[in-house]
Amino acid sequence: MSLRSIIAGAGGYLPERVVTNDELARTVDTSDDWIRERTGIRQRHFAGPHETAAFMGTAAARAALTHAKAEPSDVDAVILATSTPDQAFPATAIRVMAALGMQRGFGFDLAAACAGFIYALSVADGMIRAGQAKGVLVIGSEVYSRILNWQDRGTCVLFGDGAGAVFLRASDGSDTDQGILSTHLHAQGSLGDILYVDGAVGQRDRPGHLVMNGREVFRHAVTRLAEAVDEALNANGLARRDIDWLVPHQANRRIIDGMGRKLGLAADRVVITVDRHANTSAASVPLALSEACQDGRIKRGDLVLLEALGGGLAWGSALVRM
Numbered sequence: 001m002s003l004r005s006i007i008a009g010a011g012g013y014l015p016e017r018v019v020t021n022d023e024l025a026r027t028v029d030t031s032d033d034w035i036r037e038r039t040g041i042r043q044r045h046f047a048g049p050h051e052t053a054a055f056m057g058t059a060a061a062r063a064a065l066t067h068a069k070a071e072p073s074d075v076d077a078v079i080l081a082t083s084t085p086d087q088a089f090p091a092t093a094i095r096v097m098a099a100l101g102m103q104r105g106f107g108f109d110l111a112a113a114c115a116g117f118i119y120a121l122s123v124a125d126g127m128i129r130a131g132q133a134k135g136v137l138v139i140g141s142e143v144y145s146r147i148l149n150w151q152d153r154g155t156c157v158l159f160g161d162g163a164g165a166v167f168l169r170a171s172d173g174s175d176t177d178q179g180i181l182s183t184h185l186h187a188q189g190s191l192g193d194i195l196y197v198d199g200a201v202g203q204r205d206r207p208g209h210l211v212m213n214g215r216e217v218f219r220h221a222v223t224r225l226a227e228a229v230d231e232a233l234n235a236n237g238l239a240r241r242d243i244d245w246l247v248p249h250q251a252n253r254r255i256i257d258g259m260g261r262k263l264g265l266a267a268d269r270v271v272i273t274v275d276r277h278a279n280t281s282a283a284s285v286p287l288a289l290s291e292a293c294q295d296g297r298i299k300r301g302d303l304v305l306l307e308a309l310g311g312g313l314a315w316g317s318a319l320v321r322m
């Protein structure tokens with residue numbers, strides 16, 4: 001019997017406060033035109049004091065469980081991708097477990113910046129295939145508004161806060177072709193200085209702010225992501241035309257459009273949220289996936305390609321039959 005992981009449900013959470021480009025332009029030397037033209041972003045959500053990674057991750061997890069018609073008691077493990085945890089420890093994943101009222105199971109956080117959700121999905125899939133867990137919550141939850149440098153207009157206009165989650169259920173694969181077909185992870189540490197946070201709790205008096213060389217990130221993103229997409233298709237003997245939906249990391253409309261064109265996908269086959277959410281890092285892929293699953297665009301049987309790239313550089317892809 002060979003086990004596989006089915007995405008049984010997906011959910012998301014966005015902070016209540018919406019900040020438009022015009023509102024940002026009141027305090028940052030920027031404009032709605034510049035932001036829209038370069039990135040496609042119209043607005044973002046910023047977390048209030050109570051909307052931490054654990055709070056938002058819990059809300060997204062609850063939505064994913066409801067969508068899957070599952071209960072917290074069905075969850076064996078919580079894997080939460082974040083670069084903005086509530087605390088150094090306990091893990092934000094375990095805070096989520098407590099908030100969900102889970103009495104058993106295990107949880108941990110995973111840091112791979114914007115690629116965090118793809119990394120977490122891959123780890124969860126491996127655990128399910130190995131028989132270590134039957135129900136896994138995979139969450140991406142981020143409060144980048146807390147690590148932005150408001151003096152750097154080249155980065156502070158690009159990000160937003162939010163959380164997305166999926167609930168994975170083990171299946172023996174005997175009665176369905178659904179499931180995660182494969183995941184593909186990569187990292188190149190020699191490119192660590194083109195996108196990073198210049199501090200952390202482990203560094204005295206330096207909580208850290210995000211620093212980015214946008215042009216370099218852009219250049220690597222398009223090439224690496226195209227490679228990761230072809231790698232996923234080749235591993236499964238599939239072609240670009242077989243993809244029903246692309247759910248990309250939502251960093252920038254120009255990167256997303258470039259990927260869609262490379263894959264030969266019609267624009268309406270690419271899920272876009274960057275215009276409303278901006279870049280929510282590890283939360284962006286599960287937020288986009290949950291939106292398209294919940295509104296009925298992505299249907300059972302569709303072949304969905306997920307991809308993301310971010311600080312590390314770390315990047316990856318996943319191919320899923322819904």
Ligand code: ACO
Binds near residue numbers: 030158251309
């Ligand atoms: N508002 C107005 N003007 C601005 C702003 C702003 N917010 N930011 C920069 N500018 C100005 C610069 O000062 C510069 O002015 P100058 O020519 O007078 O010196 C001009 O705009 C061009 O600046 P660049 O940084 O060269 O702008 P670029 O065209 O490269 O666009 C951007 C910047 C949008 C970040 C682009 O590099 C990009 O898309 N990068 C991809 C990386 C990305 O999206 N990263 C997100 C996180 S990483 C990830 O998730 C993959």
